[in-house]
Amino acid sequence: NAGVTQTPKFQVLKTGQSMTLQCAQDMNHEYMSWYRQDPGMGLRLIHYSVGAGITDQGEVPNGYNVSRSTTEDFPLRLLSAAPSQTSVYFCASSWGQGRGYGYTFGSGTRLTVV
């Protein structure tokens, strides 16, 4: 199984550009989420989804949009990139909302906004 696949692995954007970070999982997981990881800040939740057609905001949603049209895919859109969005982005998925399942993480997208 591929698990959670994120593309691209690296990206450089100019301020004001938009782009979509792709995330796909082949484990039929209901729950999917996007995190950003910054030095000294740990992991911060951007958006999450508990199933196809359902999304909700995490703790740092501003400047990002998501959609969940299928169980497999959960793309993250940067609307107008800013230097503050320079970060490593991780997509993670899990079976339902039950406890103890743990998350499966993708390998990350390293984004630099100049």
Next chain:
Amino acid sequence: GEDVEQSLFLSVREGDSSVINCTYTDSSSTYLYWYKQEPGAGLQLLTYIFSNMDMKQDQRLTVLLNKKDKHLSLRIADTQTGDSAIYFCAGDLNAGNNRKLIWGLGTSLAVNP
């Protein structure tokens, strides 16, 4: 609010045991997790413990939970250079119908030959 705290760095010699500590504030966490992140990679679930347990052992890994002190630890026996990574503690917070994990900032483990 909810918080999970970890020491930021730990250095051990190869073959020694490593103990990574974590404290948490939310007593309603039903599951507590340990994740490992190797350089340039995503996080990998190592193990978890349910809140009604005191200890869980899985090969070289031992998790201890002290609910009274809200303290969680991960012991790695016979630490190897391949164990060098960042280790994250996380608590599963009951937030109504939504699942929410509270993450520590991670402990960077350096294993010296």
